[in-house]
Amino acid sequence: MSLAQASRAIRARECSAREHTEDCLRRIERLQPQLGAFVTLRADAALANADAADHALADGLWQGPLHGIVMGIKDVIDVAGMPTLAQSRQLRGYVPTQHAAAVERLMAAGAIILGKLTTHEFAFGPPVQGECGPVARNPWNSAHFAGGSSSGAAVALAAGMLPGALGSDTAGSVRSPAAMCGVVGFKPGRARIPRAGTWPLAPSLDALGPMARTVEDCALLYQALSSDSAPNRAPIAQAPLQLEWARPMRIGVLRSFFAPDSPLSVQGAAALEAALAVFAALGCPVKDVMLPGLADWNAAGMVILLSEAYTLHQQWLRNRPQHYSKALHDALVLGATLSAADYVRAVEQRQRLTAELQAVLQTVDVLIAPIQAGQAPRLEDVDDWGFLRTPSFGVACNLADHPALSLCCGFGSLGLPLGMQLIGRRGEEEQLLQAAFAYEQACSWYLRRPSI
Amino acid sequence: MISDLGESAQWLREHLARQALSVAPLRFAAFALAHQRLQAMTEHLRQRSLPALHSFMSLPGPEKDD
Numbered sequence: 429m430s431l432a433q434a435s436r437a438i439r440a441r442e443c444s445a446r447e448h449t450e451d452c453l454r455r456i457e458r459l460q461p462q463l464g465a466f467v468t469l470r471a472d473a474a475l476a477n478a479d480a481a482d483h484a485l486a487d488g489l490w491q492g493p494l495h496g497i498v499m500g501i502k503d504v505i506d507v508a509g510m511p512t513l514a515q516s517r518q519l520r521g522y523v524p525t526q527h528a529a530a531v532e533r534l535m536a537a538g539a540i541i542l543g544k545l546t547t548h549e550f551a552f553g554p555p556v557q558g559e560c561g562p563v564a565r566n567p568w569n570s571a572h573f574a575g576g577s578s579s580g581a582a583v584a585l586a587a588g589m590l591p592g593a594l595g596s597d598t599a600g601s602v603r604s605p606a607a608m609c610g611v612v613g614f615k616p617g618r619a620r621i622p623r624a625g626t627w628p629l630a631p632s633l634d635a636l637g638p639m640a641r642t643v644e645d646c647a648l649l650y651q652a653l654s655s656d657s658a659p660n661r662a663p664i665a666q667a668p669l670q671l672e673w674a675r676p677m678r679i680g681v682l683r684s685f686f687a688p689d690s691p692l693s694v695q696g697a698a699a700l701e702a703a704l705a706v707f708a709a710l711g712c713p714v715k716d717v718m719l720p721g722l723a724d725w726n727a728a729g730m731v732i733l734l735s736e737a738y739t740l741h742q743q744w745l746r747n748r749p750q751h752y753s754k755a756l757h758d759a760l761v762l763g764a765t766l767s768a769a770d771y772v773r774a775v776e777q778r779q780r781l782t783a784e785l786q787a788v789l790q791t792v793d794v795l796i797a798p799i800q801a802g803q804a805p806r807l808e809d810v811d812d813w814g815f816l817r818t819p820s821f822g823v824a825c826n827l828a829d830h831p832a833l834s835l836c837c838g839f840g841s842l843g844l845p846l847g848m849q850l851i852g853r854r855g856e857e858e859q860l861l862q863a864a865f866a867y868e869q870a871c872s873w874y875l876r877r878p879s880i
Numbered sequence: 881m882i883s884d885l886g887e888s889a890q891w892l893r894e895h896l897a898r899q900a901l902s903v904a905p906l907r908f909a910a911f912a913l914a915h916q917r918l919q920a921m922t923e924h925l926r927q928r929s930l931p932a933l934h935s936f937m938s939l940p941g942p943e944k945d946d
Binding site for chain 1: 892895896899900901902903904907910911913914915917918921922924925926928929
């Protein structure tokens, strides 16, 4: 059942919030040992909150589309009373007493927080099995990578453990795992969802974003997350986001990301071409556009990310380096080799690239680009230094602070999902969701489920 | 393998030591290679910033008497 379907069923009292929560818990109990999506699970508290949601509904109080809906939160985002480990020994023993601002918004909209979801250490390291949490495994084939770093969220959604989750995205960390697991990941503009109470990775690139199995579900989560309602206040009445577009949109194809120096696979490219044909069949004018290639975006993105992450971790790297995994330790130390001039040049480059992206988005409504090279690799093939070796398709929209969304656009020869990225204009999150919704409804990839 | 990286590796070790940082010996070769990749990125950025720098440098400067 999708989030929207569960929401309608709870509101119509065809299903109680407790039944919905118990359904999720049963699936989690069965699948967690093989998939490792959760780091912390609070079943009793979630059931108590579900009962409270049912009682409120019986009294005529409906908080909105998330009323009684179970959610998971990436474990770099604080939930009061639950440990935030960020998959690191550095944070052992840290139990926040306040919710992150985004979590408060979800709870104000009626959501029930069931637990914390697996990530990579401080949302950056490679997947590491250890005392701070499991490695999340792809539900389509558990020998394969689930993407990162909002890996647990994508796994839990694809496996039907949860209908919605909150992730964070610094260089594609919401969109990439969503694409690898065949769900929807949405990174809105940075200012849309407050980041207070979230462990930063690179503050000038970080954004929070909802993840779900459908575009409609992502839109419902986004609306709650981007609202100004606060806990203990009456929710602000909002009209649902309009997901049907007024007219077919002008689609630009970001060809420079398909170029020969791109890691895009043959299967990934074929799935994208097929998706473009779908947009054309929907009546969209489709044209190629050119922007600087991946090397330009990644040079700026990696220098900014490594500089900012090193700055945040500098003291711990000196005083207690042994509390990091070796892989993350070395990646963070690499930031110490960068100079002020390197950072300034990266910021200049960011400004130039952003201006070029914005100019292109004056000629089309939505851009389409890859988000992953192809199907998820096997876990043992994930490289500690992969973020430097293989360019990211995601970081461009973190640099430019444009809304971007990834969704499934087919399946590869191994039966694993293939994804694509849609990029919108700043401030036009709703239009971006409309374009994604039109494609999703035309193709229905979202109806496929892993056989687990 | 580390000695193959020569002066660059030596500079890297000293640079990290000055900042009270270090990388485990068994991981240093991979770290040095990652550093080379990062240096290629910073060089890319330097090349991209040259036209802007030249434009800035060619602006008329203040008169000597100013």
